[in-house]
Amino acid sequence: MSESLMLPDVRVVELDNGFRALLVEREPLPVVASVLWYAVGARDERSGETGLSHFLEHMMFKGTDRFGKGEIDLLTSKMGGSNNAFTDNDSTAYYFSLAADRWETALEIESSRMRSCLLDPQEFASEKNVVLEELAMGEDEPWRPLYQACEGLMWQVHPYHHPVIGYREDLERLQAQGMRDYYARHYGPNRAFLTVVGAIDPQRTVDRIHELFGTLPRAAERQTPLGEPLPKGERRAELRTHHSVTRFCIGFPTCRMGDFDDYALDLLAHDLGNSKNSRLYRRLALDEELVTDVSVINETRQDPGGLFVLGELRQGADANKVERIIREEMAGQISEGISKADLKRIRAQISASFLFQDESVLDQAMKIARFEAGTPDGYRTLEDVLPTYEALSSKELRRVAARYYDFGRATVVWAVPERPTVALGVSAPTKKSPKKSNRKESAKKPAKKPAKKVAKKTAKKSNRAGKRTPKKVAKKAAGKGRR
Numbered sequence: 001m002s003e004s005l006m007l008p009d010v011r012v013v014e015l016d017n018g019f020r021a022l023l024v025e026r027e028p029l030p031v032v033a034s035v036l037w038y039a040v041g042a043r044d045e046r047s048g049e050t051g052l053s054h055f056l057e058h059m060m061f062k063g064t065d066r067f068g069k070g071e072i073d074l075l076t077s078k079m080g081g082s083n084n085a086f087t088d089n090d091s092t093a094y095y096f097s098l099a100a101d102r103w104e105t106a107l108e109i110e111s112s113r114m115r116s117c118l119l120d121p122q123e124f125a126s127e128k129n130v131v132l133e134e135l136a137m138g139e140d141e142p143w144r145p146l147y148q149a150c151e152g153l154m155w156q157v158h159p160y161h162h163p164v165i166g167y168r169e170d171l172e173r174l175q176a177q178g179m180r181d182y183y184a185r186h187y188g189p190n191r192a193f194l195t196v197v198g199a200i201d202p203q204r205t206v207d208r209i210h211e212l213f214g215t216l217p218r219a220a221e222r223q224t225p226l227g228e229p230l231p232k233g234e235r236r237a238e239l240r241t242h243h244s245v246t247r248f249c250i251g252f253p254t255c256r257m258g259d260f261d262d263y264a265l266d267l268l269a270h271d272l273g274n275s276k277n278s279r280l281y282r283r284l285a286l287d288e289e290l291v292t293d294v295s296v297i298n299e300t301r302q303d304p305g306g307l308f309v310l311g312e313l314r315q316g317a318d319a320n321k322v323e324r325i326i327r328e329e330m331a332g333q334i335s336e337g338i339s340k341a342d343l344k345r346i347r348a349q350i351s352a353s354f355l356f357q358d359e360s361v362l363d364q365a366m367k368i369a370r371f372e373a374g375t376p377d378g379y380r381t382l383e384d385v386l387p388t389y390e391a392l393s394s395k396e397l398r399r400v401a402a403r404y405y406d407f408g409r410a411t412v413v414w415a416v417p418e419r420p421t422v423a424l425g426v427s428a429p430t431k432k433s434p435k436k437s438n439r440k441e442s443a444k445k446p447a448k449k450p451a452k453k454v455a456k457k458t459a460k461k462s463n464r465a466g467k468r469t470p471k472k473v474a475k476k477a478a479g480k481g482r483r
Contacts, residue, residue: 007383008197008358010368013206018190019213022368022379023205024197026361032103032198033362034096035369036110039222040186041090042164043303051166052174052182054087055131059179060094061085062123064112069123072109079105089160090302091373097362100199104208110194111212114187124176132172135165142243146415147310150249153235154306154411158228188219193372197365228253228304231409239415246313250326251411254307254404257300258375263388264400265307269298270346271338272329273309277345279329280309288325290317302374307404319414327407334401337394347389354386 013021041053063069076083081098083106096106138144148163155161194213196205230253255261273280273296284291294311309326313319338346357363368379375381 007380008364008368010379011202011206013209015189015210015214017214017216017218018188019209019216020193021206021209022193022195022372023200023202024195024364024368025200025202026197026364027199029361030100030199031361032098032100032106032196032200033360033365034103034106034110035195035362035365036094036114036192037195037369037373038092038187038192039090039373040092040191041088042162042166043089043159043225044186044222045159045162045166048170049174049178049182050162050170051131051135051164052179053092053186054165055127055171055174056179056183056187057085057087057092057094058127058131059119059124060113060117062127063118063120064109065116065118066112067109069120072113075105075109087164089164093366093369095362095366103198103200104205107208107212111216114189114192114213115216117183117187119176119180119183121176124179128171128174131165132168135168135171138165142241142245142247142415143310145241146239146247146249146413147308149237149239149415150251150308150411150413151306153237153413154231154251154253155228157226158303159225160228160301160303160305185220186222189213189216190218191222193369195365195369195372197368198361225303231411234408235411237411237413239413240418241415242418243415244417245315246317246319246417247415248309248311248313248319248322249413249415250309250323251306251413252308252404252406253409254298254300254305256304257302258371258377258381259300260388261400261403262298262300263385264392264397265298265300265404266350267338267343267346267389267392268333268397268401269296269307270350271342272296272333275349277342279332280311280326283325283329284311284322288321290314290322290325323412330401330405334398334405337398337401340394343394350389351386 008024008026011023011025013023042050045052061072063071067075073083076096076098079098079102081096081102083094083096085092085094094110096103096109098106151163152161194209254265270278272278273294275281276285278294278296280294280296284294291311291313294309297308297310299305299308311322313322357367368382371381372378377384
């Protein structure tokens with residue numbers, strides 16, 4: 001497929017108040033998807049107001065000066081469409097899918113709640129209980145507390161330190177006025193952009209955007225948070241849990257979303273632990289039978305992110321041996337790179353997943369929005385994604401692995417039963433050279449989270465309850481949907 005097909009025909013609309021819209025006319029299906037993306041997330045929260053971005057996302061459905069309580073969902077349902085939202089570390093997004101003859105209602109709703117949400121004190125008090133219950137449910141899950149503990153230890157200066165859902169103590173004492181202040185400070189046309197994909201009338205859409213958003217007042221400009229200094233040594237912690245299984249999360253500081261190294265880390269993460277053909281799964285789960293599941297996630301963000309290795313031990317497995325093998329396999333990637341057969345398979349899986357996200361108008365609208373928000377060149381980066389993966393050589397992959405696979409800067413967190421059966425200590429790397437892999441090429445379907453460009457920067461579904469596995473935990477821990 002030619003590179004030009006990677007980049008849709010996007011019409012960019014820019015208003016004087018800083019608002020932007022990215023429009024893609026797409027037929028023949030008479031449907032339209034819109035995504036309103038705010039540059040507001042957990043990283044914008046000050047000390048004492050953690051969780052406010054996510055809480056406010058809930059309240060954006062509780063009434064405006066034009067649409068009363070419950071009316072947004074009721075109208076969407078009556079029109080046969082769908083809507084939802086999510087919040088993560090860097091952003092908050094609201095999205096609709098509607099028939100082409102009625103989709104402009106979504107524009108009217110978004111215009112109204114951008115600056116005119118009621119934030120009624122009674123609704124605030126009621127929804128606070130919902131958010132606190134959501135937080136309690138998350139604390140009871142096996143993976144989220146572990147991942148958040150690793151985040152909190154890994155980022156000690158940058159606001160990535162605190163979870164998106166916030167701390168219970170902050171949420172409990174939060175008042176409605178505090179939310180109003182936060183809303184006024186962060187929600188405005190200069191802090192948002194819109195993507196629209198589907199069977200639209202382009203000129204009418206441009207006119208409606210000017211009409212509905214052109215006169216809205218600006219919010220404060222986004223502030224740059226304090227940068228996170230590189231760790232000066234390995235950080236370790238142990239969680240005692242009521243679960244009967246031992247789990248681990250190992251994090252390494254990496255780069256920003258869209259950086260050149262980000263693409264290399266996607267390939268490395270997939271080869272290391274994102275499928276049953278991966279190094280860690282074959283070694284730890286199949287050969288040694290030490291774990292039941294293992295995953296590697298390249299979680300780069302708008303500020304430098306991290307690479308995370310997560311796993312779940314079998315009963316009686318030696319935790320120190322597991323950690324030693326992880327070190328060996330990561331050293332193996334540095335010395336050997338990725339085999340030609342495995343690299344070909346991984347690229348094919350990434351390419352298929354990337355292209356599948358253009359099947360629906362909502363997926364494509366979300367994909368464009370993620371690239372626009374998260375990468376230096378915005379949506380135009382779409383043109384370079386697959387060619388960049390294809391161009392990465394084994395030598396470059398080994399260079400990137402050597403740069404970031406530094407256990408002297410790693411964060412290692414173990415979650416163990418309240419009465420652990422094994423002692424957890426520092427596992428020194430072995431001097432034995434890891435054996436080269438003889439894995440065969442597989443035709444299995446692409447993994448659900450093969451790469452940052454394919455996963456996090458593309459369609460993000462609502463966070464309904466489901467089994468939390470290592471492959472899902474970062475997405476579940478980061479993005480909190482209202483439902």
